[in-house]
Amino acid sequence: MLEFKTINPEQTIAIAKQLGQQVQAGDVLLLDGDLGAGKTTFTKGLAxxxxxxxxxxxxxxTLIREYQDGRLPLYHMDVYRLEETGASDLGLEEYFDGNGVSVVEWSQFIAEELPSDYLTIHFNKDVRDDQVRTLVLEPHGAHYEALVRASFAD
Ligand SMILES: Nc1ncnc2c1ncn2[C@@H]1O[C@H](COP(=O)(O)OP(=O)(O)OP(=O)(O)O)[C@@H](O)[C@H]1O
Ligand SMILES: [Mg+2]
Structure with a gap:
């Protein structure tokens, strides 16, 4: 696990950008945290x-937006609206198995569709300062451990 504290959106974007330079085809990143915690802001940096x-x-x-103008395709999903229904039938596996990078906000609502390995990033808002966030990177599987190491080697 690797933890960062950011004190403004730009710092969150900068961390995400480092990861975005190292991600590979087929990578799956799960962004987990409250409304307004910074998941979409992070995705801007990753892009x-x-x-x-x-x-x-x-x-x-829209559930998903695709971006094809980068080094790899980016599939950005926000599955908040699937809380009641789940995602079976939607064919999301095709994105996870595809050649792009999948980023999923609110992935707990599609737990059954997720692959076995992924990188989870937890976003926590500070109770005292509305510009402060703690980001915790939690890799599941050797591939994502290596990704985190490559992105934040100092
Ligand atoms: N340190 C910080 N890191 C990230 N965002 C921050 C930070 N400080 C303030 N913000 C602000 O918090 C807001 C985060 O909104 P964002 O849309 O990224 O959240 P979200 O987690 O995607 O929410 P939702 O679950 O509604 O999609 C933005 O307005 C951003 O400018
Ligand atoms: Mg969002």
């Missing part, structure tokens, strides 16, 4: 690290 220049907008209403 920047992939060289994506298109504006990254929250997929809250």
């Amino acid at each position: 920047a690290g992939l060289g994506i220049e298109r504006y990254v907008k929250s997929p809250t209403f």
Whole structure:
């Protein structure tokens, strides 16, 4: 586990950008945290690290947005709306098994569709300062341990 404290959105974006420069085809990142915790902000930085220049907008209403103008495709999902229904039938596995990088906000609502290995990033808001966040990177599987090491080697 690796932990970062950020004191503004730019710092969260900078961390995500480092990861975005190292992610590989087929990688799955799960972003977990409350409303407004910074999951979409982080995804903007990840996209920047992939060289994506298109504006990254929250997929809250569309479930998924795809960006094809970077080093790898980015599949950005926000499955908040699937809390009641789940995601069976939607074919999300095709994204997870695809050649892009999948980023999922609120992945707990599609737990049954997820692959066995992934990188979870937990976002925690500070109770005292609304600009402060703690990010905890938790890799599941050797591939994601190596990804975290490569991204944040100092
Ligand atoms: N340190 C920080 N890191 C990230 N975002 C921050 C930080 N400080 C303030 N913010 C602000 O918090 C908000 C985070 O919103 P964002 O849409 O990224 O959250 P989210 O986790 O995707 O929420 P949702 O679950 O509703 O999709 C943004 O307005 C951002 O500017
Ligand atoms: Mg969001």
